[in-house]
Amino acid sequence: MKKIVLLAVMGLVMNTLKAQSIDDVREILGKKDVDYAKAKETIDKHLAIPKNAAKPDGWYYKGFIYNAISKRDNLKSLCTNCKMEAFEAFKKYQELDKKNVLMALEQNASLFDLYNGLYDAGATAYNEKNFKAAFDNFSGALLVEDYVKQKGFDYNGYKYPALDTALVLNTALSARFDKNEDASMTYYKILSDANVAGPQYLEMYEFIAAHYKDKKDTEKFSAALAQGRKLYPEEAYWTALEMESIGEGATTKDEVFVKYDEMIQRNPGDYTMVYNYAVELYNYIYAGDGVPADKKEGYKQKLAEALKKSIAIKSNGDANLLMARYLYNSAYDFSDDAKKIKGAKPADVKMRKELNDKYLAQMNEAIPYCETANKYFMALPTLKPIDKANYKQSLGMLQNIYLIKKDAAKADAYGKLLSDMQ
Incomplete structure (x- = not known):
């Protein structure tokens, strides 16, 4: 907001007034060197009389005097909040004088001057971190x-x-940095309700969404995320915050997965969300405290579906490698189940064969995902430590798969690649 230049109009106003009841105030203000402390004392005494307070002119002069005092460091202590008291006085004047005679003569300049003073004081305090x-x-x-x-x-x-x-925005930020979050939200809401957008407002929308998440206001949190995604569709923050909220309040993994399903249904093309859902499922199945036996196959199916969706959205090294790891581990699930069948009855023999066939089938199914992951890692200009570790894991799985398939040549080739990376 730019500051406007105001004309000096007080002399004109005073010379046109004939309110004899406040002549003492006018006389003080008419002097070359105005004694504003005396002027304040005089107008306060004048307005302390009920019949004077019922008339408008005294309130105009109070506003003028208090605003003048607010600009003088040596006098500021004379009132609690000089500028806002001046504002209230001007409002009282206009309430009592419906024609607004005195302020119309100055084009209401005193109000614009009050704004300038408050804005400048705010900017100074902000820069001083007050x-x-x-x-x-x-x-x-x-x-x-x-x-x-x-x-x-x-x-x-x-x-x-x-x-x-x-x-x-400045008002909201000042409240926020003063740790007055509720006040900050009041002013942020003015801007968000107007859907203002631009780089300078991104942090505001992030703050609003995080505020409602922390307050556990599900309805407003969802609305804030939807608005953030609409105005800043490329920002990953919305997904990260929504995923962070998933575990908060959930008492079981089933509740977490239900929330993921709901979010993915709303945002089916959000790679980060879908991939992280797959990671949650994978860790629960293969790195957790143990999945109930009667639910494991159901979770594995969910994991396979989430990984396929992830790869369909973005076929990168992470998603393909996780799919390969899932198939590799799932294959060993079938192998372990086959080993548990000790009988020699035809039904036992048949079941062992079926499980071993599934074991080999899933090992074969993992191969193209490992190869796709390898191509991704090989194409990177530099390998970060995590990328190098993932690449080595992919090579190690391929080496072992080909050993299982009794393909020594390919197993040796992947073994050499793996050795070269040590």
Whole structure:
């Protein structure tokens, strides 16, 4: 919000007034060197009389005097909050004088001057990291600005914008840095309700979403995520925050997986979400405390589906390697089950064969996923430690698969690649 230049109009106003009941105040203000401390004392005494307080002129002069005092460091202690007390006095004046005679003569310049003073004080305090003072002044400037807009006032044709985005944002930030989160949300909401967008507002939408997550307000959290995704569709933050919220409040893995299913249904093309769902399932099946036997196959099916969706969205090294690891481990599940069957009856022999066939089939199925992962890692300009570890794991699985298939040549080839990486 830019600052406007105001004309000196007080002399004109005073010379046109004939309110004899406050002549003492006018006399003090008419002197070359105004004694504002005396002027304040005089106007306060004047307004302390009920019949005077019922008339408008005294309130105008109070507003003028208090605003003048607010600009003088040696006098600021004379009032609790000089600028806001001046604002209240000007409002009282206009309430009592429906024609607004005194302020119309100055084009309501005193109100615009109050705004300027509050804004400048807020900016100074903000730069000095006095965020409490910054918030008090910025929020005060907004109150003055809103009042001026409601009245439809302008100064030499200048009007405040319908939404002063910069000032509202500064007010919200001041409250936030002062650790006044509720106040910060009040002003952030003004901007978010207007769907303002741009790089400078991304952090605001992130803060709003995190606020509702922490408050466990599911409805508003979902709405904040939807708005964030609409305005900033490329940001991964929304998915990360939503995934973070999944485990909060869930008491069982089943509850976590149900939440993932719901989120993926709403955002089926979100790779990060789908892939992390697969990671959660994989860790639960193969790295957790143990999946109930009667549920393991169901979870494995969910894992396979999540991995296929991940690869369909983005066929990278991570998703392909995880699919290969799943198939590799699943194959050994069948092998372990086959070894548990000790009988020699035809039914036992048949079951062992079926399980071993599934074992070999899934080993074969893992091969193309390992190869795709290898191509991805080989194409990277440099291998980060995690990429190198994953690449070695893929090579190791391929070496072992070909040993199982009794293909010594391919097993040796992958073994050499693996050795070269040590």
